[in-house]
Amino acid sequence: MPTPHLHPSPVETAVLLVVLALLVAEEIALGLAEEEDRPTISGVLACASGSGLLAVGAVLLGRWLAARRPLPLPPPGPNGREYSARALEGFPMEAVRPLLLAEQAPQLGQLYSAWMLARAGRTAPWIARRLAIPLDAAQLLVDATHAEHPARRRGRPVQRR
Structure with a gap:
């Protein structure tokens, strides 16, 4: 039986770090882009941000479902x-x-x-x-x-x- 923990698991940490790195990369790419390329890059970055938000939502949903899982009972x-x-x-x-x-x-x-x-x-x-x-x-x-x-x-x- 897994023990409860406040700290994220290694998988959760990896997902959250990837999302954070993605957000930083988005800001850098948008800042370095030329004026005529910014609308296209903004569209791609909006999709990437949406997928990052979905990943964070999946991690939070997984934690919530794990907390709601019934306890094992003796025979x-x-x-x-x-x-x-x-x-x-x-x-x-x-x-x-x-x-x-x-x-x-x-x-x-x-x-x-x-x-x-x-x-x-x-x-x-x-x-x-x-x-x-x-x-x-x-x-x-x-x-x-x-x-x-x-x-x-x-x-x-x-x-x-």
Whole structure:
């Protein structure tokens, strides 16, 4: 599962740099062109700018669609979707118990899903937004994963055996 990131991917960076270089080249070409060639060059550059805008739109649409993609779910068991004991290893049940007893509490299955996403490196605001759980519950689980694996706090991936 890909982790969320604010920085563009290498492909997105390449597309955006090509569009930027195209815009700079357009300005240079238009400035160096002779007066009688400018209408023709302007028409070609308008088409090139339109294709650049389409490329940027495609990158933004791709990011939006990726954010809207449904989350992977565990396989269904006899009592609904279940996580394995190994997957839930380290789950802070004692810390979560007061949240489960509160009014309008999240379901335990949502907290298990949030735990799995926190272990995968997702941020608390992202988890809270995607699973519709309180931000403090998501933050508690993210903090618990950081306590479990301090390397996650520094942004390094955790090596599993």
